[in-house]
Amino acid sequence: MVSAVSTDVSSAQPAAASESLIEIRDVHYSVGGRSIFSGLNLSIPRGRITALMGPSGTGKTTLLRLVTGQIKPTRGEILFDGINVSTLKTRELYALRRRMGMLFQNGALLTDMSVFENVAFPLREHTDLPECLIRNIVLTKLQAVGLRGAAQLMPAELSGGMNRRVALARTMATDPEVLIYDEPFTGLDPISMGMIVRLVRHMNAALGITSIVVSHDVHELSGLSDTSYIIAGGKVAAAGKLNELKGHQSEIVNQFLNGLPDGPVPFHYPAADYQQQLLADSE
Template sequence: MPTPTSAASTVAALDLRDVSLGYGDFTVLSGIDLRVAPGQVVAIMGSSGSGKTTLLRAATGQLKPRNGAVRVFGEDVAAQSLSGLQALRQRMGVLFQQGALFTDLDVFENVAFPLREHKSLPEAELIARVLDKLDAVGLRAAAHLRVSEISGGMARRVALARAVVLEPELILYDEPFAGLDPISLGITARLIRHLSDRLGCASVLITHDIQESFAIADHVYLVGQGELKASGTPADLSRSQDPYVRQFLDGAADGPVAFHYPETPAFAAWRRRHGVADKETQA
């Protein structure tokens, strides 16, 4: 695992400085500082609706920041032309929450797809690389199977092999543990750590799974209530007595996190258009 000194001396794979993000009139997150060095596994955690996936969209250039800068490999994502953004994205791998496999292709061709799209490799070299990545996730002998013939856990591992087949410098995982049984969950977590170490790439987990993320992460960022609530090593957060951190880690019903979604200007406008009184007036 990289030391703080070595991490600070390299260009970050992902670097957010005083970033604010939102949709329409609603600001999801503000004042976010976040850094991911090559070789690090970083977990971005928070409750549902806290803005985790919004951060992923900013990292891939799908959402421009309202304030601050999002830099990938030292380049300001918002300042890129379309071709420049495509060049940055080719240095990234993304594991989508649902896997997003092509159901009309077999396992081999699903993993081979990025190579066929972005590389001009001799067929023998392409086959060797795809089988190498399938071997890394334990599915070399499943190369011939259709997607309909494999389990959900296996499908997630195929998607992981596809995400790393171009050997990216930054891999973004959107809820990689969602819906997995305990065995598949543990296997997937170990694979993420193994592949990050093997490729020397930066890995970012967008997740709310505490146990598995803490077992493999070098650093954790906890977002909630529109801001960065805490950051540090898993051990740092485990020792924290901050009320928000404790509520999240302990799964407590009572604490700073409110049950009701906050009212936004957009909702207030919708309420007025439909003649709905606010709760205080109704009371």
């Protein structure tokens, strides 16, 4: 149920359907009998930065896994540039993934390879480029993230922020159309966070790619994203510009955006009556 700033999800979508790169239509997904999504609808516009937000456990990362075809929805469609991701065969899915890049929360660098080899990895796997050209591309990408000087370091020698910047350079190596960031700011100091924010904005503006950022960081995203979706209860609870959602009528959206410790997402995990349990235990 979407309300307040935009009472309807479709009206909050910043672009016409033809301008959407990714369309999620009536997606249902459940795992182990627990429903994660029940009729999720949203669209990701081309060339913009879209934020996917929501309380922990609402399925933001699951949504990314659905979009990238790692899992299939129970019902509904996920269209990437008009292609239904969930019906693709493995070979077709891999072809589609060459148009995507995903930055993992922990960077997910290959720990047995140097920084240089990590960035060169997708180039070596997908192209027959000569070594000198691969070297130039890798150094260009590392220069873009400010880590050309760290090319020979191993992942274990990098800080958290450097790790994510290398992962970003690796993701950019094959020039994808869409970049998906899964919790890119988690665990970073303000300087590293600032670097990542700058890179996300720069990549999006300079290369005209579509960016999807999953994060809890309301402050950083308010200055970064063009459109935001707040997901709660298996659906889109609110959509629109993040700054405009501050006065949203939905309790859960308010609780999330204002960081309230209690509300629709309760402080206490559901349990039996406290007094009764204490008395029962003492007996």
